[in-house]
Amino acid sequence: MAIEEDPKQKKQCEILEDLPGVGPATAQRLKELGFNTVESLATATVKELEAAGIGEKKALEVVRAARGGMELSFIHADELLKMREKILRLSTGSKAIDALLEGGLETQTITEFYGEFGSGKSQICHQLCVNAQLPRERGGLAGGALYIDTENTFRTERVIKMAEHLGLDPNEVIKNIIFAEAYNSDHQILLLNNADKIIKENNIRLIIVDSLTAHFRSEYLGREMLAERQQKLNKHMHKLIRLSQAFNAVAVVTNQVMAKPDVFFGDAIHPIGGHIVAHTSHTRFYLRKSSRGPLRIARLESSPALPEGEAVFKVTVNGIEDLTEDDELEGRRKR
Ligand SMILES: Nc1ncnc2c1ncn2[C@@H]1O[C@H](COP(=O)(O)OP(=O)(O)O)[C@@H](O)[C@H]1O
Ligand SMILES: [Mg+2]
Numbered sequence: 001m002a003i004e005e006d007p008k009q010k011k012q013c014e015i016l017e018d019l020p021g022v023g024p025a026t027a028q029r030l031k032e033l034g035f036n037t038v039e040s041l042a043t044a045t046v047k048e049l050e051a052a053g054i055g056e057k058k059a060l061e062v063v064r065a066a067r068g069g070m071e072l073s074f075i076h077a078d079e080l081l082k083m084r085e086k087i088l089r090l091s092t093g094s095k096a097i098d099a100l101l102e103g104g105l106e107t108q109t110i111t112e113f114y115g116e117f118g119s120g121k122s123q124i125c126h127q128l129c130v131n132a133q134l135p136r137e138r139g140g141l142a143g144g145a146l147y148i149d150t151e152n153t154f155r156t157e158r159v160i161k162m163a164e165h166l167g168l169d170p171n172e173v174i175k176n177i178i179f180a181e182a183y184n185s186d187h188q189i190l191l192l193n194n195a196d197k198i199i200k201e202n203n204i205r206l207i208i209v210d211s212l213t214a215h216f217r218s219e220y221l222g223r224e225m226l227a228e229r230q231q232k233l234n235k236h237m238h239k240l241i242r243l244s245q246a247f248n249a250v251a252v253v254t255n256q257v258m259a260k261p262d263v264f265f266g267d268a269i270h271p272i273g274g275h276i277v278a279h280t281s282h283t284r285f286y287l288r289k290s291s292r293g294p295l296r297i298a299r300l301e302s303s304p305a306l307p308e309g310e311a312v313f314k315v316t317v318n319g320i321e322d323l324t325e326d327d328e329l330e331g332r333r334k335r
Contacts, residue, residue: 013038019065021058029054030062033193040196041066043242090206090250091139093127093320096311100300101283104139107205107248110241110280112212113298114255114271115287120296120315121254122153124287125210127320128252129177130162132206141250143205144176146198148191150214154179162319178202185215189236195243205249207240212253213272230276237280253281278302292334295327 013019016027016038029052035041041063049059089104098104105111105128113121129147134140147154156174163173178198182188188209198204213233220229237253244251255277257269271277271286278284283306286299294314301308312331314321323331 013065013068016041019062021061021065026054026058026062034196036194036197037200037246038066039200039246040243042068043246086248088136088141088205088248088250089139090128090141091131091134092124092313093131094298094311094313095322096313097285097298097320098139100298100306100309100311101303102306105250105252106283107141107250108245109282109304110237110244110251110253111283111285112253112255112271112277112281113285113287114257116257116269116289119287119289120313120320121287122151122210123158123315124320125208125252125254126155126158127162128206128208128250130159130166130168130173130319132250133168133173133176134166141205143203143249144178145206145208146178146180146195146202146204148180148182148188148207148209150182150188150209150211152181153210154181158319161317165318176202178204182215185219185232188215189232189239192236192239192243196246199243199247199249204247206252207243207249208252209240210252210254211256212237213255213277217256217272230274233273234276234280237277241280253277292331295323 016022016030016035017024019038022030030041030049033048033052035044044063044066046056046059046063049062050056054062088107089101090107091098091104113124115121125147129145131139132141132143132145135142159174159177160170163170180191182191192209195207199207216229216233220226240251240253243249255271255273257271260268260270282304283300284302286301288297290297290312294316296313296315297310298313299308299310300306312323314323314327
């Protein structure tokens, strides 16, 4: 039996109070926990609801009802394939990067871009906010974007430039981007935990956390705080995965790097966040600057089903672009 939702049940359960066993008091408690929609509740865990003082039995009942009255169960791989057909792809604006991904960033999983300051992480995030609004046949998701900014680097002016370059109405484009600045890691967690209603009401198909790790890195110092930091990061990323699944959205996080001394090869560059971030990001890119001005190199380091590879792209006034023939020629001359 597949996890297909019963359409009748789904129709009845538009809001939390429609779910069997959910009265106004329970609905209020669920909302306080950040579960404002039936969709987000469908990917909740019983433990999370218990934290709000909802008994285990009731929690199980509520989550099951939100899933459309069906229990999650084992399915055949061909059904899994059918579920994967729902996955959409979002173009990065660079054909070279899209080719590494066989089309673009996938919905329902997290894609991570890590790299040094100025390597183009935030520029890619800006471009994705615009691209998400393109129709499907142009590599978009025909939806809006949610941008959680922790470093105060989001610039509406950049989005306007990129939108104009793609022939979109910039005023429309900026209206479809919901922006929030996170002041510290707790605020960042809170914003995401309460994002479900905004995502649903605004047809959000792209959720960005830029940067995922900056606040955590500066607030949790020293070894004794590491375990707590990792635990919080883990929960935060899982919330992000579940939102991306519930709303068939692309999730993107950026990450900084640190240099670790390496015995044989000098300093090696490592992304922040250790195993937790590495294993929770399904697709991981390492971005670096090249010696040639606006050119950047994106290395696909890990993906569940694609080989590693590298692509060269450009950050220009128009956004993320592919190299021109002249760029390629110049590159060959320099080699
Ligand atoms: N308007 C622009 N025109 C051309 N290049 C730009 C423009 N804005 C930013 N860039 C390029 O993007 C770089 C910043 O990239 P960014 O994505 O902010 O880096 P980070 O990886 O730190 O997030 C700048 O150093 C510059 O090379
Ligand atoms: Mg940045």
